[in-house]
Amino acid sequence: xxxxxxxxxxxxxxxxxxxxxxxxxxxxxxxxxxxxxxxxxxxxxxxxxxxxxxxxxxxxxxxxxxxxxxxxxxxxxxxxxxxxxxxxxxxxxxxxxxxxxxxxxxxxxxxxxxxxxxxxxxxxxxxxxxxxxxxxxxxxxxxxxxxxxxxxxxxxxxxxxxxxxxxxxxxxxxxxxxxxxxxxx
Amino acid sequence: xxxxxxxxxxxxxxxxxxxxxxxxxxxxxxxxxxxxxxxxxxxxxxxxxxxxxxxxxxxxxxxxxxxxxxxxxxxxxxxxxxxxxxxxxxxxxxxxxxxxxxxxxxxxxxxxxxxxxxxxxxxxxxxxxxx
Numbered sequence: 001x002x003x004x005x006x007x008x009x010x011x012x013x014x015x016x017x018x019x020x021x022x023x024x025x026x027x028x029x030x031x032x033x034x035x036x037x038x039x040x041x042x043x044x045x046x047x048x049x050x051x052x053x054x055x056x057x058x059x060x061x062x063x064x065x066x067x068x069x070x071x072x073x074x075x076x077x078x079x080x081x082x083x084x085x086x087x088x089x090x091x092x093x094x095x096x097x098x099x100x101x102x103x104x105x106x107x108x109x110x111x112x113x114x115x116x117x118x119x120x121x122x123x124x125x126x127x128x129x130x131x132x133x134x135x136x137x138x139x140x141x142x143x144x145x146x147x148x149x150x151x152x153x154x155x156x157x158x159x160x161x162x163x164x165x166x167x168x169x170x171x172x173x174x175x176x177x178x179x180x181x182x183x184x185x
Numbered sequence: 186x187x188x189x190x191x192x193x194x195x196x197x198x199x200x201x202x203x204x205x206x207x208x209x210x211x212x213x214x215x216x217x218x219x220x221x222x223x224x225x226x227x228x229x230x231x232x233x234x235x236x237x238x239x240x241x242x243x244x245x246x247x248x249x250x251x252x253x254x255x256x257x258x259x260x261x262x263x264x265x266x267x268x269x270x271x272x273x274x275x276x277x278x279x280x281x282x283x284x285x286x287x288x289x290x291x292x293x294x295x296x297x298x299x300x301x302x303x304x305x306x307x308x309x310x311x312x313x314x315x316x
Contacts (some may be wrong), residue, residue, distance in 0.1 A: 057224045104229040108220045121215055151220060151257070161221075161232050175209050175215055175224075179208040 051155035056102045057123045059094045060176045066116035070172075073138035077122055077172035079111035080142050084095030086127055086169040088136035094173040096127035102171070103128055107151055109143045110178040119178040125171050128159035133169040143182065208267070210274030217261050218275065226279040236279035241312060243276070243284055248311035250296055252276075253288070255304050259297035266290035268297070 001093045070073045070087035076086065090097035101116055110119045145152035159165045215224070218236075220229050226236035242248030252272065253259060261268055269288040277283045301307050 057219065104223065104232060105221045108216050111218075121212070123220070149262070152262075161229055172282070176212075178216075179212055 002151040022121040054119045057173055057175055058063040058123065059173045061094065061174055063113065063116070063120070063174065065113075068115075073136065073140065075172075076113050076115075077111050077120075077174065078138055079140055080109050080144050080154055081124060081170050081172055082139045082141070082144070083126065083137070083167065084133040085136040085138055086133070086171045087163055088128075089133035089169040091169065091171065092128065093164070094171050096125075096171060097130070097133070097168065100127040100129045100168045101162050101164065102126075103158040103160075106158050107154065107156070108127045108175070109152065110180075110182045111142070111172075112181065119181045121175040121182075123171075123173040123175055124154065124158075125173060126162075127168045127171065128166055129164045130168040132164060206310045211278075213267065213271045214275060214278075217263065217271065218257075221257070226275075235272035236275060237286065238280070239276055240280035240282040242308070243280075243282060245311055247307070249284065251301070251304075251307050251311045253293050253296035254299060254301045254307070257300065259300060264290075265297070269293040 006081050038185045063092045068077075070077070070093035071085060072078075073081075073085070073094070075085070085093075086096060087093050091100075106123055108121060108123050112119050141154065142155050143152065147153050147155065150156060157165065157167050159167050218226075221233045222236055223233070228235040239252065242252055253268075258268065258272065261271075263271065269290045269292070272293070273284060273287045
């Protein structure tokens with residue numbers, strides 16, 4: 001720890017030097033600009049993207065019949081999930097937990113709903129910005145392809161496209177009904 | 186098979202569309218493109234380009250070829266006819282321009298077998314020729 005008197009002296013020298021270089025009006029003008037600019041920052045597109053995930057795909061959740069348990073690895077939408085189910089992490093099967101950002105890039109496949117026997121298009125978006133959730137870890141690989149087919153690979157950290165690359169959990173959003181099972185099985 | 190039934194079967198087969206994909210291009214877009222380009226084709230600034238700028242690439246032969254040879258298109262696990270239909274749909278939907286002539290399976294098949302070694306450079310070169 002530095003000597004307290006020495007630290008005081010350094011801070012005093014620094015502040016006196018600042019006072020000599022910058023007038024009070026300049027200081028107040030810069031402080032005002034900082035406050036106003038800071039308040040306006042959330043209006044910038046980048047800040048909005050980080051906070052609200054506006055590019056998240058619109059879910060199409062109108063599925064009839066029993067939905068199942070989204071906290072279970074056996075949940076039908078989790079047929080190709082590799083990570084932690086967001087329903088166990090403060091989010092849901094289609095929504096990220098508060099304080100995380102949905103990755104704008106992801107991979108899309110299909111899962112068969114055993115309740116109606118139909119295939120549905122699933123978007124596996126990663127939620128990013130908080131450390132590993134650590135609950136409801138699940139690794140199912142129906143239709144998963146090796147890394148050289150990276151658009152069909154669930155080992156990739158899709159948070160690579162987000163503003164922070166820290167992975168928290170994954171959602172499985174239903175985008176609609178599929179004409180055929182994808183990837184080809 | 187009776188002659189009448191055989192005739193009916195023949196007509197049914199003759200009327201079956203050949204080469205028309207069973208899966209609508211809009212659905213193939215969701216499955217093969219939207220994961221990166223987004224459900225609205227807007228992309229992600231600095232990460233994935235938006236699809237709205239594709240029309241400029243149709244201005245030149247190099248640009249038209251680039252749109253098929255770019256890895257995300259060329260390596261899509263779709264057959265040539267279905268990929269051509271998807272390309273035509275994406276261009277009309279997101280760049281407001283239908284290719285003329287529309288991409289056909291044979292053209293797509295020939296182009297995707299010539300992979301781009303440097304996609305970014307090829308794209309820039311194709312766009313510079315437009316200016």
